[in-house]
Amino acid sequence: xxxxxxxxxxxxxxxxxxxxxxxxxxxxxxxxxxxxxxxxxxxxxxxxxxxxxxxxxxxxxxxxxxxxxxxxxxxxxxxxxxxxxxxxxxxxxxxxxxxxxxxxxxxxxxxxxxxxxxxxxxxxxxxxxxxxxxxxxxxxxxxxxxxxxxxxxxxxxxxxxxxxxxxxxxxxxxxxxxxxxxxxxxxxxxxxxxxxxxxxxxxxxxxxxxxxxxxxxxxxxx
Numbered sequence: 001x002x003x004x005x006x007x008x009x010x011x012x013x014x015x016x017x018x019x020x021x022x023x024x025x026x027x028x029x030x031x032x033x034x035x036x037x038x039x040x041x042x043x044x045x046x047x048x049x050x051x052x053x054x055x056x057x058x059x060x061x062x063x064x065x066x067x068x069x070x071x072x073x074x075x076x077x078x079x080x081x082x083x084x085x086x087x088x089x090x091x092x093x094x095x096x097x098x099x100x101x102x103x104x105x106x107x108x109x110x111x112x113x114x115x116x117x118x119x120x121x122x123x124x125x126x127x128x129x130x131x132x133x134x135x136x137x138x139x140x141x142x143x144x145x146x147x148x149x150x151x152x153x154x155x156x157x158x159x160x161x162x163x164x165x166x167x168x169x170x171x172x173x174x175x176x177x178x179x180x181x182x183x184x185x186x187x188x189x190x191x192x193x194x195x196x197x198x199x200x201x202x203x204x205x206x207x208x209x210x211x212x213x214x215x216x217x218x219x220x221x222x
Contacts, residue, residue, distance in 0.1 A: 011052050011060055013046050014188070015186075015187065016060065016188070019068060019186070022042075022213075023065060023072060024037040024038045024041045031076075033087075040074065041068045044072065045067075048064035049064070052064070060169060068094045091119065098110065098115055098119065102114065102115075112126050112127065119188070166220065169219045184209060185217040
């Protein structure tokens with residue numbers, strides 16, 4: 001491949017981490033820890049950076065957002081399984097070990113209070129961990145009487161609609177506000193450098209940025 005083509009495709013994912021935060025925030029409080037959402041989003045960002053071609057005449061953010069959202073949504077439907085956070089898996093393993101040891105010594109199931117005391121966790125957390133240890137029940141496994149149970153999944157074009165929704169919301173902003181977000185999240189400038197570029201103070205940029213992110217979140221979650 002010519003050297004020029006390689007240069008045109010070169011995108012540094014680290015310069016666009018703001019896109020990952022923006023996308024991951026859309027899925028907060030939906031059952032998956034934010035750190036896992038962010039990790040999946042970063043995978044999508046890297047994939048987008050690896051195949052992006054500037055000769056297509058589109059901004060990298062326009063191309064990358066659907067890819068990032070696709071990787072995040074994969075967590076919710078990957079293999080049809082329930083996602084369990086790393087911390088819960090670790091607690092689950094610890095609880096199972098203590099439970100087996102108690103069974104061997106006493107010949108009966110340990111009370112939740114005992115497991116809670118030994119792990120330093122609450123009884124509610126122990127209960128959740130025990131449930132996480134249970135085998136996963138497949139909802140698509142063949143049923144003896146009714147056959148396979150199909151689960152509805154988002155259509156492939158949902159990624160496109162998400163991208164369009166983001167672009168539509170951004171289009172409603174004042175040009176100076178759009179530039180502020182571009183400098184902060186697409187070009188990864190600090191608030192101080194953004195303030196210098198826009199003729200504002202760092203405090204003004206910080207306050208305006210918070211209001212803009214709140215507005216975007218409210219509009220995109222409608």
